[in-house]
Amino acid sequence: MRALDKEVVEAARRWHDAGHELWWCTVLSTFGSAPREPGALLVARADGRHLGSLSGGCVEEDFLARLAAGDFRSPARVVAYGDGADALEGSRVRLPCDGRLEVLVEHWPAAARSARARVGDELDAYAEALQGGRLMEREVGLEDGRSRWAPATGMGPGVERGEASVRIRVGPAARLVVAGISPVSQYCVQFAQALGFEVVVCDPRPEAWEGFAADDARCRRELPSEFLRREGAHRMTAVVALTHDPRLDDLTMLEAVRGEAFYVGVMGSRRTSEKRAERLRRSGGIDEAALSRIRMPIGLDLGSKTPAEIALATVADVVRVMRGR
Numbered sequence: 156m157r158a159l160d161k162e163v164v165e166a167a168r169r170w171h172d173a174g175h176e177l178w179w180c181t182v183l184s185t186f187g188s189a190p191r192e193p194g195a196l197l198v199a200r201a202d203g204r205h206l207g208s209l210s211g212g213c214v215e216e217d218f219l220a221r222l223a224a225g226d227f228r229s230p231a232r233v234v235a236y237g238d239g240a241d242a243l244e245g246s247r248v249r250l251p252c253d254g255r256l257e258v259l260v261e262h263w264p265a266a267a268r269s270a271r272a273r274v275g276d277e278l279d280a281y282a283e284a285l286q287g288g289r290l291m292e293r294e295v296g297l298e299d300g301r302s303r304w305a306p307a308t309g310m311g312p313g314v315e316r317g318e319a320s321v322r323i324r325v326g327p328a329a330r331l332v333v334a335g336i337s338p339v340s341q342y343c344v345q346f347a348q349a350l351g352f353e354v355v356v357c358d359p360r361p362e363a364w365e366g367f368a369a370d371d372a373r374c375r376r377e378l379p380s381e382f383l384r385r386e387g388a389h390r391m392t393a394v395v396a397l398t399h400d401p402r403l404d405d406l407t408m409l410e411a412v413r414g415e416a417f418y419v420g421v422m423g424s425r426r427t428s429e430k431r432a433e434r435l436r437r438s439g440g441i442d443e444a445a446l447s448r449i450r451m452p453i454g455l456d457l458g459s460k461t462p463a464e465i466a467l468a469t470v471a472d473v474v475r476v477m478r479g480r
Contacts, residue, residue, distance in 0.1 A: 292324055399423065
């Protein structure tokens with residue numbers, strides 16, 4: 156979930172409280188060239204005001220024109236733009252490179268008190284999932300538009316579509332905690348920010364910060380283990396230790412496995428990793444189940460040599476696990 160989607164939820168709550176009927180749109184799938192990923196949101200009112208994004212603008216224009224013409228009155232409907240025989244009839248939208256976009260459109264009337272209460276509950280559930288740090292799953296029936304919320308059982312695709320319903324994962328923005336500053340750290344921060352992660356960099360060593368630049372990242376001059384102990388690691392958190400300093404890296408691993416992070420990894424060769432595992436067993440007292448959560452050596456086996464290549468392998472592995480691959 157990205158910052159724009161948080162704004163969509165907040166706007167929807169304001170408009171709902173003011174008595175507007177709403178159309179709640181969720182990107183379900185993209186093929187080819189499409190600028191928004193599954194789970195992205197847009198909310199619209201009958202007067203054409205809207206917030207959020209489904210594409211670069213062409214899809215929004217077509218959607219709002221159809222809305223003004225009286226379309227999309229059913230409780231829930233899946234519509235397709237771009238390539239495919241089931242694309243919206245009469246749509247002149249052409250996505251780049253034969254792209255395709257599928258969107259779930261939910262109509263939330265404002266007249267009946269029961270309907271208003273249900274919409275309010277939906278938006279409250281969205282806000283709680285975005286702020287609470289817990290990954291949730293929202294299942295929407297395609298026939299009646301009714302939804303059901305439940306905790307997500309694990310990592311996986313942001314959206315799964317069945318014959319009768321759609322399941323959408325809703326949670327906080329993915330977070331990357333970078334434990335310790337090193338040449339690899341700098342590239343990890345850049346890659347993760349480009350991918351939309353919230354990035355937190357922790358290092359207690361004053362000299363480590365000299366020459367380090369991390370725009371828009373939260374920079375904490377403290378032990379990563381202290382940060383994790385205080386703030387915890389929700390289920391959309393990845394923790395990567397990248398210094399080769401066992402005093403910093405080992406403490407980070409001991410604290411990270413106590414939380415719910417979906418990815419915990421530490422840099423080092425296979426021999427270094429074996430020695431670290433033994434230290435964590437002996438001095439840290441962690442069991443085999445906790446130890447198995449730690450990816451060491453960290454990252455995909457790409458034959459990486461340079462700091463940038465190691466960072467690429469690390470962030471790619473984080474994305475792989477986050478996508479349930």
